[in-house]
Amino acid sequence: MSGNKTRAEIIVITSGKGGVGKTTTTANIGVGLAMKDKKVALIDTDTGLRNLDLLLGLENRIMYDLVDVTEGRVPYKKALVPHKKFRNLFLLPTSQVKDKSSVNPEALMKLCDEMKSEFDYILIDCPAGIEQGFQTAIAGADCAIVVTMPEISAVRDADKIIGELGRADKDNIKLIVNRIRPQMVEQGDMLDMKDINDILSITCIGQVPDDEKVVTSTNRGEPVIMTEDSLAGRAYKNIVRRILGEDVEFMDLHKDTFLRRLKRAFGMN
Amino acid sequence: MFDALRKLFGSEKESSKQIAARRLQLVLVHDRASVSPEIMDKLREEIIGVISKYMDINRENMDISLANGDKDNSVALVANIPVSRMKHGK
Numbered sequence: 001m002s003g004n005k006t007r008a009e010i011i012v013i014t015s016g017k018g019g020v021g022k023t024t025t026t027a028n029i030g031v032g033l034a035m036k037d038k039k040v041a042l043i044d045t046d047t048g049l050r051n052l053d054l055l056l057g058l059e060n061r062i063m064y065d066l067v068d069v070t071e072g073r074v075p076y077k078k079a080l081v082p083h084k085k086f087r088n089l090f091l092l093p094t095s096q097v098k099d100k101s102s103v104n105p106e107a108l109m110k111l112c113d114e115m116k117s118e119f120d121y122i123l124i125d126c127p128a129g130i131e132q133g134f135q136t137a138i139a140g141a142d143c144a145i146v147v148t149m150p151e152i153s154a155v156r157d158a159d160k161i162i163g164e165l166g167r168a169d170k171d172n173i174k175l176i177v178n179r180i181r182p183q184m185v186e187q188g189d190m191l192d193m194k195d196i197n198d199i200l201s202i203t204c205i206g207q208v209p210d211d212e213k214v215v216t217s218t219n220r221g222e223p224v225i226m227t228e229d230s231l232a233g234r235a236y237k238n239i240v241r242r243i244l245g246e247d248v249e250f251m252d253l254h255k256d257t258f259l260r261r262l263k264r265a266f267g268m269n
Numbered sequence: 270m271f272d273a274l275r276k277l278f279g280s281e282k283e284s285s286k287q288i289a290a291r292r293l294q295l296v297l298v299h300d301r302a303s304v305s306p307e308i309m310d311k312l313r314e315e316i317i318g319v320i321s322k323y324m325d326i327n328r329e330n331m332d333i334s335l336a337n338g339d340k341d342n343s344v345a346l347v348a349n350i351p352v353s354r355m356k357h358g359k
Contacts, residue, residue: 163300
C-alpha cells in the first residue's frame with residue numbers, strides 16, 4: 001500500500017455508548033499507523049463536541065473544520081492539520097459550533113472518495129449514539145471497529161451498534177475491548193475479552209487495560225502509544241499490527257500473582 | 270481436599286462476572302429479536318386462548334419467555350404452562 005497511487009482503507013471507529021474510549025482509540029491507532037510509515041487522515045465527525053484535536057495536541061492549530069469542507073468553503077487539504085511529530089498524520093477537525101446534523105452521509109462519502117487516493121488509511125471518529133451522526137460516520141466506511149468496555153451497558157450498546165452496522169451492510173466489523181482491569185477480571189468481578197467475544201460473536205483485534213498512563217498522556221496531548229513503557233501503549237501497538245494484517249498473540253494482562261500460581265498448581269486455572 | 274480448596278477460592282458461588290454475562294445474554298436475546306413487551310403480552314394471551322380450548326391451565330404459574338437456544342445465537346420461545354385439568358372431548 002505504499003506505492004505512489006494509494007487507495008485508502010476507510011475505518012470507522014464507533015461504540016454506541018459514550019465514554020468507552022472511541023476518540024482515544026482513534027488517536028492511538030492513527031498515531032500507530034503513522035509510526036508504521038502509513039499516510040493517515042483522521043476525520044472527527046462528532047460535530048459540536050470537538051475532542052480528537054485535544055488528544056493529539058493540535059487544538060491550537062485549527063483553522064478550518066469538516067463543515068467548512070463539506071459546505072465547499074475550503075478544499076479539504078486546506079483544513080487538514082498536520083501532526084507536530086508525525087508528518088504523515090493529518091487531522092480533519094470537526095466543527096465546534098454546528099450541530100450533529102450539519103454533515104450528511106452523502107457529503108462525507110464524497111469527501112472520503114476525494115481523499116482516498118491520497119492516503120493509506122482514513123479513520124473516522126464517530127459520535128456516540130445511533131442517530132444521524134452515526135449514520136453519517138459509517139456511510140463511507142469499508143470496515144468498522146467497535147470499541148466497548150467490560151460493563152454490561154457498554155456491551156449491550158456495542159451489540160446494538162453491531163446490529164445497526166449489519167443493517168447498513170457493513171459486515172467487516174472488528175471489536176476492541178477497552179479499559180479492562182486485570183485485577184477485577186482475576187477476582188471474577190469483571191468480564192474479560194473472551195466473555196465479551198462470546199457474547200457479541202465478533203472478531204476481537206485488541207484488549208486494552210485501564211492504564212493511568214492513558215490519563216497522563218492525554219493530559220499532555222500525546223497518545224499513549226507514543227509512551228514506551230506503558231501496557232496500554234503496547235496493547236495499541238498490537239492492535240495496529242493486527243490492522244496491518246499481522247498475526248499477533250494477545251498479551252497477558254495479568255500479573256503472575258501467588259494466588260494464580262496456586263490455582264494453577266491445583267489445575268484450577 | 271479439592272472441594273475445600275474450591276470453596277476457599279469461591280468458585281462455588283456465582284461471581285459478579287458470571288451474573289453480568291448471564292444478564293447480558295438474556296437482555297441481548299430480547300434486543301436482537303426486538304420483541305416489545307406489548308407483543309410478548311399479546312402472544313401470551315393468544316397462546317392461552319388456544320390452549321384453553323383443549324385444557325384448563327394454571328395461569329398464575331405459567332411462564333412464556335424468550336431464551337437462548339441450543340445453537341449459537343439461536344433464540345427459543347420457552348413456554349412452561351401447567352395444566353390443571355384436561356377437558357373431555359365432546
